Each structure stands twice: as structure tokens, then as C-alpha cells.
Amino acid sequence: MPALPETGDRIAKLLARAGVASRREVERMIADGRVAVDGKVLDTPAIKLESLKGVTVDGNAVAAPEAPRLFAFHKPSGLITAERDPAGRPTIYTALRNALPKNTPRLMPVGRLDFTTEGLLLLTNDGELKRAMELPASGVPRTYRARAFGDVSQAQLDDLMEGVTIDGVRYGSIEADLERGSGRNRWIEMTLTEGKNREVRRVLEHLGLKVNRLLRTAYGPFELADLPRGQAVEIRQSDVERFRKSLKRGR
Structure with missing residues (x-):
């Protein structure tokens, strides 16, 4: 195989752009010997290419990446x-x-x-x-509406702006607003940027609420x-x- 260029983008980035898999998943595929350039199986992701010409995954040629959709x-x-x-x-x-x-x-x-x-x-x-x-680290906001049963005040929700630690897990700043209404089954709008596993449910359960419906209404813009x-x-x-x-x- 001819010498590979030192310019261009790392192969994992190019394959991720082409929609093959995420960059981390591509690196695992390379470690498993599934990626080749001009017929030579790669053993490291530390390779830069100008294009995906000659690149195969599982023996199949990779199509040029489409525009991001x-x-x-x-x-x-x-x-x-x-x-x-x-x-x-x-x-x-x-x-x-x-x-x-x-x-x-x-x-x-x-x-x-x-x-x-x-x-x-x-x-x-x-x-x-x-x-x-x-x-x-990108700080992309995600907004949810949660219908939760129980008693909570706006002051308790305002405290979430400072973040909260639950069972040893730290959750960052959350903007939460109690929607108008009465009774113990209320809608709460919450905006956060971390998106940790089951974050909204865990935070509201920590406040003594039972989430019975959860709807994401926005992701970024x-x-x-x-x-x-x-x-x-x-x-x-x-x-x-x-x-x-x-x-x-x-x-």
C-alpha cells in the first residue's frame, strides 16, 4: 500500500461523517480488523486521509459522505x-x-x-x-415537559439551578418551572444541558414526585x-x- 498522507482528517472522523458509525464505534471496528485501505487491514485509527477512496468496511466500499442531514x-x-x-x-x-x-x-x-x-x-x-x-461540553439545551404527581414548590425547583447530587451522581444546573394549575398532578417544564441517563425522572423523584408522563419538546433550536x-x-x-x-x- 502506498504511503498514507499526513494531511486530511483522521479516518474515524471521515467514517463517522459518512454515517458508518460514531467515531468511537469506528475506532472499535478498526481494532476488530474490519476496516481496510486499498485492501490492507488497518490496526490503528491514527491515520489521516483526504477522502474515503479505497476504504472498505467489512469488505464493502464506503460511499462518499453525504451532506449532514x-x-x-x-x-x-x-x-x-x-x-x-x-x-x-x-x-x-x-x-x-x-x-x-x-x-x-x-x-x-x-x-x-x-x-x-x-x-x-x-x-x-x-x-x-x-x-x-x-x-x-457542547451545552446544547434539552427541554422537557413532565407531568408529575406530588407536592412541590417553585422555590424547590429554583434550587435546581445550583445543581443537585443524587446517590453520588452530580446533575448540573436545571431550569425548572411549575406550570399553572391546581391539584397534585402538575406539569413542570425543565431545561438541562447534560442529558444524563433518566436525569429528569431521577431529579423529580428526588423531590418526592412521581413522573407519569414525560415529553421532550426541544433539543437545541x-x-x-x-x-x-x-x-x-x-x-x-x-x-x-x-x-x-x-x-x-x-x-
Whole structure:
């Protein structure tokens, strides 16, 4: 194999951009001997390439990366955010087969929503964009509406701005507002930037509340709005590019 260039991008980044997998997953694939350049199996991800010409994964040529695309999906309750479930439960891809237009590229979910959590789930063909949006350091806000049973005051919710530690896990600043209403079953809007596993539920349970419905309404500048449950729509390319640039500048 000819000498590889020292310029360009690392191969894991290029493959992530091409939608093969996330950068970390690509590095595992390289370690497993699944990636080759001009027929030579790679044993390290520390290689830079100008393009994916001659690159194969599992013996199959990798297509040139498409422009980054982003889709909004209104995830119903009762779907797993995964390609398959060992327990046989339906996944988001079951619903997406009917919700997405034909010839849509392979899409990866940006973050996850629990089995019973509804609302906005973003999907992209770009592994780099996915990773950047998920990283807590990027500070991308996620907004949820939670219906919770129990007693809580706005003052208690305001204290969440300082962060909270639950069972040894530190949760960062959360903006939470108790919506108007009466009774012990109330809606609470919460905006956070870390997106740790089951963060909203755990924080509200820590306050003595029982969450009986959870809906994500926004992720960054992208909103669920009136997108019907189970449907998906592509976000305009200009909006995706504007958002990508804002991530690169830092938030």
C-alpha cells in the first residue's frame, strides 16, 4: 500500500461523517480488523486521509459522505431507541420505516429517549454532528415537559439551578418551572444541558414526585411544535448548517 498522507482528517472522523458509525464505534471496528485501505487491514485509527477512496468496511466500499442531514421524529411512548431489542420490544426504526421518505440514508439517533418517554428525537446521518450534539461540553439545551404527581414548590425547583447530587451522581444546573394549575398532578417544564441517563425522572423523584408522563419538546433550536406523533420531518439544510457553525464557535 502506498504511503498514507499526513494531511486530511483522521479516518474515524471521515467514517463517522459518512454515517458508518460514531467515531468511537469506528475506532472499535478498526481494532476488530474490519476496516481496510486499498485492501490492507488497518490496526490503528491514527491515520489521516483526504477522502474515503479505497476504504472498505467489512469488505464493502464506503460511499462518499453525504451532506449532514437532520430529521425530527415525534417518538411515541412504547418504543426503544435502538436498532434492535433483545426482549423483542418495538424500536424507533419500526416506526421510522413508514415515517421517513424512501432512499433516506442510514440515520443515528441523537441521544436517547426512554421506552416510555415521548417527544422530539433528532436523527442524523452524520456521526460527528451526533457526537457534538450529545457532548455535555457542547451545552446544547434539552427541554422537557413532565407531568408529575406530588407536592412541590417553585422555590424547590429554583434550587435546581445550583445543581443537585443524587446517590453520588452530580446533575448540573436545571431550569425548572411549575406550570399553572391546581391539584397534585402538575406539569413542570425543565431545561438541562447534560442529558444524563433518566436525569429528569431521577431529579423529580428526588423531590418526592412521581413522573407519569414525560415529553421532550426541544433539543437545541429544534422544536417538536405540532409534529404529529409517529411522524418525522427533515430539518432544512440551512438550519442544520447554521446550527453546526454555532457548535464549532462554542456555545
